[in-house]
Amino acid sequence: MKGRVLGIAHLGIAVGDPRQRLGLWADLFGLPLERSEAVASEGVRTWFLDAAGVDVELLEALDEQGPLARHLERRGEGLHHVCLATDDLEALLARLAAAGIEALPPGMRDGAGGCRVAFLHPRDTGGVLLELSQAPRTTPDDGETGTEDPFRPGTLVVAYLRDPRERVVGVIRSRSADGLALEGLDLEAWEDWVSQWARGERGPLAPSLQFFPASRIDKLLADQDTADLPSLQRRFEERTHRRLAEGLPGVREHDR
Known part of the structure; x- marks a missing residue:
């Protein structure tokens, strides 16, 4: 059957100050922060934390x-x-429409x-706002190269910034x-x-x-081994005898 529900993808929590709430979810609970992005169509910025398979x-x-600002004004955080x-959002919405349940505009x-x-x-759902989500394709169509993004989440990079000039290393x-x-x-503190x-x-x-x-990003350099110098990740592991992922959870590890 097309349009099956595969499970819970995430729980959405409205917050006033995400950095304050990250102190709970990331620092105290220890959930790794996967990504953050602005969604212009919804007027929100999202912060995703990995809670063992359910974000x-x-x-x-x-x-x-x-709508989120109005929700916070009426109901507060929560x-x-x-x-x-x-696996198929269009098919699922069609089945729901046939049962008299329409998606919220648009x-x-x-x-x-x-x-x-x-x-x-x-x-229509017993008092719960439900989001239905279909993940983007993970395999390319015929004719597409399927080239992997070298700067996808989890990549260790050195970011060269301007106004003011800085160099930051991180995941x-x-x-x-x-x-x-x-x-x-x-980078000077690395x-x-x-x-x-x-x-x-x-610490500290x-x-x-x-x-x-x-507007501040001049260039990004992916951390990798060269003929003359091992990567920052490899140097960390050689000096500390620990995996870099212990200090930077979620970092993509080099081949060993």
């Missing part, structure tokens, strides 16, 4: 007149919606992470036309952070999550 999505209102994953649209999404009104959490969410630290780990210490230096608008 927690923190929702920040960017449009003061948008659970906003439950998102169900489906129906299917683009959502976070390249997904196609639609929402169902709580009056990409999200990247879009709006900019780059990077969890890391200043060696001190590695030395700290080599001594078995976890620590990576932090930062968002850099596209």
Whole structure:
């Protein structure tokens, strides 16, 4: 049957200050932050944390007149919606329409992470705002190259920034036309952070999550081995005898 529900994709939580709430979900609960991106069509910025297969999505209102801002004004922070994953959104919506359940306007649209999404009104679902989401294709159609994005989330990079000039090394959490969410630290502090780990210490230096608008990004360099120099990741692991993922959860590891 097309349009099957595959499971719960995420729980959407409306928040006033996402950075304050990340202190709970990421710092205290220890959930790795996967990505953050603005969804212009919804007037929100999303922050996705991995909770062992079911994401927690923190929702920040960017449009003061948008639906999320109105929700926060009426009801305050809290659970906003439950998102169900489906293998065929169009087929699922057609089956629901045949049963008299219509998607909220404008129906299917683009959502976070390249997904196609639609929402169902709580009056049709027992009081719960439901989001239905179909993930983007993971395999290319005939004629497409299927080239993998070298700067996808999880990649360790050095970001060269302007106004002011900075160099930041960290793991990409999200990247879009709006900019780059990077969890890391200043390149000049990298060696001190590695030395700290080599001594078995976890402070005072620590990576932090930062968002850099596209206008500030001069260039990105992916961390990789060269003929003359091992990668930053490899040097970290050789000096500390620990995996870099312990200090930067979710980083894509090099082949060993």
